[in-house]
Amino acid sequence: MLHRMVLPALTAIALAVSGCGASTGGKDSGGGGIAGAANGSGAAGDGVLKIGLLSTLDGPFAALGQAANDGAKLALLDAGAQRSGTGYRDGMTGLTIGGQKVELVVESSDATPDVALAAARRLVEKDGVDILVGPLGGDEGLAVKGYAKQHPEVTFVNGTSAAQNTTLRDPAANFFRFTTDGTQWMAGLGAYTVNTLHYKRVVTVAEDYSFPYDQVGGFMTPFCGAGGHVPKKVWVPLGTKDFSSFISSIPKDIDALYVALGGTDALNFVKQLDESSLKGTPIVGGSITVDGAVINGLGKRADGIVSAGPVAALDTVQYRDYAAKLKATFPQAGPPGLFDIGYYIEMTALLKALTEVKGKVDDGHKALNAALAKLTLDTPIGPVRLDQNRQAIANNYLFQVRDGQSALIQTIPDVNQTLGLDRAAFVAQPANDRDHPSCP
Amino acid sequence: MASDMTAGRGDQATLRRPWRAPRARTVAAVIVVVIAAAIPYVTSSFVFVQIVIQSLWMAMVAASLVFLVRFAGMVSLAQTGLYGTAGYVTANLSAIRGLNPWAAAGIGVLVAVALAFVVGMISSRARGVYFIMLTLAVGVFLYYFALQYRPFTFGFSGINGVRVPDLGPVPLSDPLNFYWFTLALSVAALVGLYTFSRSPLGLALQADRDCPERVEALGMSTTAVRVIGFTAAGAVASVGGVLSVWFNGQISPGSLDITRTVNILVVAVLGGVIRLEGAWLGALLFTALTAYVSNITNYYNSVIGLVYIAVVLVSPNGVPGLFTATARSLQRALLSSAPPRTTARPVNGEK
Amino acid sequence: MAVGAAPPTSRFPAVSRGRVLWTAGGIAVLALTVRELVAAPAVFVTTVLDGLTTAGLYFLVASGFTLIFGLLRVTNLAHGSFYLAGGYVGYSLREATGNWFLALAGAAVAVALLGLLFQLTVLRLVGGDPLRESLVTIGLSVVVADMTLAVWGGSSLDITIPPFLGSTIEVHGLIYSRFRLALLGLALLVGFGLWVLLHRTRLGMTIRAGVDDPLILATSGVNVPLVLSFVFGLGSLMAGLAGVAGGSYLSLSQGEDARYLLVSLLVVIVGGLGSVPGAVVGSVVVGLVQAFAQVHLPTYSVLVTFGVMIVILAVRPRGVLGGAE
DSSP states (O other): OOOOBSOGGGGGOSSSOOSOOOOOOSOOOOOOSOOOOOOOOHHHHHSEEEEEEEEOOSGGGHHHHHHHHHHHHHHHHHHTOEESOSSTTOOEEEEEETTEEEEEEEEEOOSOHHHHHHHHHIIIIISOOSEEEOOSSHHHHHHHHHHHHHOTTSEEEOOSOOOGGGTSSSOOTTEEBOSOOTTGGGTTHHHHHHHTSOOOBEEEEEESSHHHHHHHHHHHHHHHHTTOBOOOEEEEOTTOOOOHHHHHTSOSSOSEEEEEOOHHHHHHHHHHHTTSTTTTOOEEEOTTTOOHHHHHHHGGGGTTOEEEESOBOOSSHHHHHHHHHHHHHOTTSOSOOHHHHHHHHHHHHHHHHHHHTTTOOTTTTHHHHHHHHTOEEEETTEEEEEOTTSBEEEEEEEEEEETTEEEEEEEEEEEOTTTTSOHHHHHHSOOSOSSSSOOO | OHHHHHTTHHHHHHHSSTTTHHHHHHHHHHHHHHHHHHHHHHSOHHIIIIIIIHHHHHHHHHHHHHHIIIIIOOOOSOHHHHHHHHHHHHHIIIIISOOOHHHHHHHHHHHHHHHHHHHHHHHTTOOHHHHHHHHHHHHHHHHHHHHHOHHHHOGGGOBOOOOOOEETTEETTSHHHHHHHHHHHHHHHHHHHHHHHHSHHHHHHHHHHHOHHHHHHTTOOHHHHHHHHHHHHHHHHHHHHHHHHHHHSOBOGGGGSHHHHHHHHHHHHHHOSSSTTHHHHHHHHHHHHHHHHHHHOTTHHHHHHHHHHHHHHHOTTHHHHHHHHHHHHHHHHHOTTOOOOSSOOOOTTOO | OOOSSOOOSSHHHHHHHHHHHHHHHHHHHHHHHHHHHHHOHHHHHHHHHHHHHHHHHHHHHHHHHHHHHHHHOOOOTTHHHHHHHHHHHHHHHHHHHOOHHHHHHHHHHHHHHHHHHHHHHTGGGGTTOHHHHHHHHHHHHHHHHHHHHHHHOSSOBOOOOOGGGSSEEEETTEEEEHHHHHHHHHHHHHHHHHHHHHHHSHHHHHHHHHHHOHHHHHHTTOOHHHHHHHHHHHHHHHHHHHHHHHHHHSOBOTTHHHHHHHHHHHHHHHHOTTOHHHHHHHHHHHHHHHHHHHHHOGGGHHHHHHHHHHHHHHHOTTOTTOOOO
16 A cells, blocks of 8 residues: 655755754763753643643754644644644644643744754753753753753753754753664664665765764665775755765766655765766655655656654554644645644643643652653654653654655554664664764 | 045044043943843843853954054955964864863964964955955855865864863853953953054054055055054954854854855944944944844844945944944034034934 | 055055966966876866866855945845745746746846846945945845745755756767756857856946946946846846756755855855856866865865865965955
8 A cells, every 4th residue: 555655745845954963962961050940830830731842943953843833733722722823933722731831932943053942941941841842953952951960850842853862862851762773763774774675885975964864874784784885975064055076976887876865965976876877776765855845856767765753644543643634734734744743742642641640740740750750642643652661662764755756665563772783782782973984 | 545434533532622531431431330240140041141251252253343444444254264273273173182171272272363464465465345255256265165164164064062161160161261261362362452553563554544555654564564454453353263163163154155144244244343342332233133022023134234234324423423423413402502512423314 | 534445555466476376376286187097087077067067056156146246345245045945946837837947047036136126126225335235135145044934844855857958968978967058058058148248238338337346337327226126136136047957967955055055155155256258267166176085085075165266265365266346
């Protein structure tokens, strides 16, 4: 059965990347900086439970942040809240949990860690939120995790930030992530490339920062393990639009190219590739590479492109319900995608845990955090539970473009953060980077 | 030309009524001290930390720019690059390499000052808009360096988890202590820069701003004078960089990108580029503006851009210039027998 | 009140040192070329073409910047914003009319009007003070970035190119993009047009006179404010044109304004401020250096481009063809 792959919402992506992970930001011991006091007195103090929503409504990923806010607000609408306005920055009120009023306050960053941190500080220290949901980008997530350590009295629930190290190494006790990371998003792809497609020599092309490092790492670890070789990795600087000279540097004796660029950039890249002597080289895609725009833009050329990611148009009640609700509530939103579903899941998880503890956070969030840690969810994209580091274990999906549609070809169930490997051994490996992993 | 905008007007203003100036100045100083001492106890935690403390270190970077514009006629867009350099070296040495944080900060400042010296050498021959462009190019180069040179800077993620050291028995990570520490450094920077401007070197710098040919004719090297001035300003900017890293606990290329460069320029212009103290006022206005306007409108960037254009158009002396202009016209209106004005500033409506 | 670079202090030693460096640089470039040509001729030819076509786009952007600087002495830090605005307007026109050439012309005119409006309403108020003029252009760039985000959103957009430019041509087994070559052609055309304007018309003569000596021009009975406005409009027009041409091959998105402002800066700093031939030299140097750096040192390619610029500056502070004073 054919399924549409669900990334078209990303049509939009300016720089490849977007929302997602990071692995090797400096050694993060957490904390640091000047901690202002949280302004949140919690429900006990002012009778209002404030939830802060942090995404990227500014800068190159503004379109992704808009999708994210739609997803988060949909979860609140589900629970009975009302929107204060139709703008992306408008908050929400009208929800009551266990007799406590619940309010949503919205803040935005431009995808840089600095601005995300400043926005988190505004939410916690100025608006006095009790719980912060976000951020969207991986490097932002690393910065916010550090901040979370300074504020154990506030609960942090991730947005779609997918940096591996936000939870894998040196996690924060009050930071919860109900979505999988950039490496988990590649589960299944590397082995499939070698064993089924029989591509043995692959060159990777990705932007030069941490989310693509995690994606390339997640692809290469099993790919190299199955006997594949990556003779060269091309890291293009952030925001590259003209790939022609980079394409000239790719060796000619390869079976395929692994491309982890965002939608529009991937489209430009393949177009420029086909204007070179590497014309027609097969493509294997990252989690945000193959979207509706790419499939439309490439036409026949798109057929056969294989990719992997956490969001699939499943034939389940939950997915169909979600898609219908999204379309009904936000007519201008695209089909379900990574960012709206990600924020929807995180917010839903939070509201479920809040309901379990009847909105009580005056015990220093102890009950809430415990409820979050052992929460299980049946989401539009499959079941989710958390591991010991409060990191999601969830399904991952493999897709292939067939007849102008991205079809689900394989489900990899219950992918954990260590990809099924021994945790100690996995953590001991060098973090994903320009040079790691390597199998030339 | 830069000097049109800045030369001498501030001095003339204070010289106009020499018998009044000291008293007004004392009163102003007392008010500032009282406010500075009261702020920690009368403001909310957010305003205190995110607006007051943040504007203190931001102002140091802006003050280095104001100093250059005011006393040397150099509009440097490389100041963010210099403060970022100090910040990165401090962050890397302390958080990654585990060096003593004070040593790390010292080395950070030294490296940035050395860099300021080199940048000064490269760009000192250029003047006016040439200088703006050159320093902008240098600033952008440093941004890309931070973005690409992962072995040291860790690319886009930057360096997280930089801890604030203790000053002897005093933990600076406490906001109140950090405030006093930053305030003390701000005052030191202010006094230092003013002292420099009144020293023979500083006077030579101002002479160079007004007429480089005469400075040459006097047998001085304009290059040397400008390089030293640029390096001194770089030192202040780098101290601001160390404070910013301690304040944020992290640094990433976003800390020195073109937006941040523009922000520093906005702070300087808001504060007026007449007096160095303006930088602190400008920074306070700017941080407050960004913290609160973003809640009011979705187009707050446009608001900031328009406010900025308006300030440049209406009052070359920034927001304080607006106040003094208003005060002066009030004074004129009240004192009907006021003497004819001799030192009018080109304020809006007086052209 | 020197406006430009300080007078060279020790002219003779600087020149001789410069000559040595230029010779060494020339030999190094020649040696690298030969090596490249022997090692992988196809890659070499493609890279040169990449560099030259990129230079075409860069020239389109930077020539407007340098024109404005040459006559008005304004560092227009909103020049990248004009590029972006042109691209976005061109996108909307292309979607509305379906005609790419109409989009190109319409966007160029629209941006020229925007530039004129800004020059007449804001820049003139701070006329005579190049510094404040530059400062207000920063304000404009902030506003334009915010407004384009509000109107066209954060998604990156592609202007659909006309079908006959959308394919490749093949010569001796070498495949190359038609559009890129067309871009180079457009740049040559615009360059030629500028040359005719500046060297074969009365207006051009006036402009050149203004670049050389604004004071004398003003005393010779020319309506200087009119000429200034015309040049500012023309410079903005070029940026708008470049926005459509560039946005058709490389997508338009937030942040491109800063990129093309920097490109303009690099090109004019390398080539020499205020000089149109300098913009040609500057864009060719920047385009080629960037193309080869991306092939051989992809990770640090940006730094290489800036590094070359700094070396050139160390030798010739006013750029290769600089001297507009």
